[in-house]
Amino acid sequence: MGKLLKAHMKCAAALCALTLGASQAYATEGYFANGVGARHKAVAGAGVADARDATAITINPAGLANLDENEVAVALSLFNPNREFTVTGGPGFLPDGTTESNVDIFPIPNFAIAYKVGENGTLGFSLSGNGGLNTNYSAVDNPACSSGPFPASDGVYCGGKSGVNLMQLFFSAAYAHDFGAVKVGVTPIFAVQRFRARGLAAFGGVSSDPTNLTDNGQSYSTGFGARVGVQVDPAPGFRIGATYQTKFSMGEFDEYAGLFADQGGFDIPSTWQVGIAADVSPQLTVMADYRRINYSDVTSVNNPSSVMLPFGSTDGPGFGWDDVDAYKLGVEYRPDEGSAFRFGYSHNSQPISGDDVTINVLAPGVQKDHFTAGASFAMGDSSTLELALMHSPGESVTGIEVTPMGPNPGRDIEIKMNQWEFTLGMKFKL
Template sequence: MMKTIYSVLSLGIFAILSNATHATTGYFMHGYGVKAQGNAGTSIANFNDALTIASNPAGLSWIEQQVNVGATIFAPDRSSSIHGSPFADGEYDANGREYFVIPEVAYSHLVNDQVAVGFAIYGNGGMNTSYKQSPFEKYGSTGPAGVNLSQLFFSPAVAWKYAPNQSVAFASNIMYQQFEAKGIDGFAQLSQDSTNLSNRGKDSSTGIGFKLGWSGQFLNDQLTLGAKYSSKVKASNFDKYSGLFAENGGFDVPESYGVGVAFKLTPALTVAADVERINYSNVASVGNSLNLTEPLGTAQGAGFGWQDINIYKIGATYQATPKLTLRAGYSHNDQPIQSDQTFLNILAPGVVQDHLSLGVTWQLDAHQDVSIAYTHALEAEVNGQSSIPVNFGAGNANLKMNQNILGLAYSFQF
């Protein structure tokens, strides 16, 4: 079994780093684990498997010992348009690559009646655009344009059931990320280091943070409450892009936190809800607004202008038969991109806000089950308002995106 886990672990790491994750709540995943995806990511108090480490590690205290493997296929449809510009009016398709595969691996082990340990490996988030016809060509850029960001988290965790009905947990967030940008060399005159702005190939960065979790079960286990906090991950700089990202190529992972509740309406039906927050504005390269008075790459240099967002999720789980579990969910998040910040976000049009999800789990036998989940991120559009600077000819950039997401997972309980 340990050889199997090691093989799956190695395959998962390779596959995540070979594919760009393309997430849906800004650039974070909308749900960690295929079962949670079936509930639109509702998982702070609704514990399904060892992937609970990625949302609330305290859930380890309430699940059986198991190993989980899965993969999610993202099919994002992203595009942009420019209007009112004397240079670059037109419609631009960012779908140079259409499909992305994001694996997940997790394992949980019950040490005794009070302590549980485990780990999870998963794609935390990311973004990809690939314009064969560049929106920035008329601004002096050459060749195809786009960015590719992928983030991998390895999270070992320990949970302690300090009371019969309550648990606390700690997990490390060990992060590895890759980034590449191309076709934005037309911004060279605005950069502190134009040689490390565009077309530098892939660069990598590492960092470490932590996650705290709490959960409790009440009313004869009918009611479950949960809370989680993920620290900001301070990452090493992308040196090859020190002329693009603020703080000399800095790209940290923002902090996030949330609370959740799950209630058994009947022995077969559970309804759960989460409220989360992601503080994108605390990361300079993401939160700084489009500021052309400071060179790109400096501490106050232009970023993507993303705002902090709240995320609201609700899901239902129904045990239709002893072998068949049905799931459904809906989530909504605030819009991170404001209408005056759309120009640079042609590279990162993470504008979707609403997700509808369905999921099914089939129990193969006493130890094994398979799950499938489908999510549609409804099309969203942000139209620019005075979003292109005057020294770039003025006008407006408009962003549009929708997504289809399909996940498949296998679990083995010891």
């Protein structure tokens, strides 16, 4: 078992390198991932009361206590978000017509391991993405760029190629204890996030620190937080689960202190999730969850873009994102001990309003509905193959253009996105 464990830890290190070396985006509720691991993704992020594998660390750590064997779970998702914006109406600043973001396929790895400690305890470790976003626009023709002191004569924001890339990675350790009808878990978390922006020259005149606004390469920040969870089994075949993840006070993105409010502040907001799971029969489980993401915890995310202060200043403009309420339904059918089939649906509130579409061309996190399906198949006595598929249909938000000189009510911007994701996972009993 020692050799196998070392092999899996090497796999985790490789996944970490892949994650840190790639651009990231996620099937999103705002910019948070709506599920982690193949099983959780296949039920649209439901299951806070029905964790059945090592990825419980990232969902509800109390669920680790449900495991009766040591386990490793690894997964790789291929995520395809199709982002674009369309500008119509009279003269204005952003380029006319439809502009599409270029990079459309993102690999997203996930790793978790759980190890039984005595009769009632379970230890775990996971490496997972909490969320992220990405846009990558070509240096499109833009006549407005010739009329101002900009470094380029093309690009969405007169800086040539433009876009942003945000990645958030969680290193989580967990302990869960089984008290019988009540299970509890706690997970200290170390978070690393990375951000890059380019081509945002048009914001230079409204930035508190233009030299730390755009095109400064990758910027990193770190911080700590925690996740706690509980699962209660009040009756056979019926479970109640709840989990809370604290706000992370992250270090500043110093290289982008002129973009994000509070001199580059970009904390990670708190979240909580509650749910129930009912075994309708020995083969069929139904899950229903509610999740809250408190984007209002973070000034640079929540503040409206219309705040009359320079970008990067204390309590300055942000992306105008509201808190998100997400409702999730998942179904798992197990016809035999070696296989399972899963379906899910989630719906969340819209974080972006029409008042903030101009800045959210960079971060069009407009998705509201996710349809999911998946399956798992035993590959022997100690391994299981897992699959998941997600589709989020096209969603859009429209509002008037807001230029560096002020609102332009005769010109509309529509930001739009649809998403696909395929996940392949494996679980191993140690």
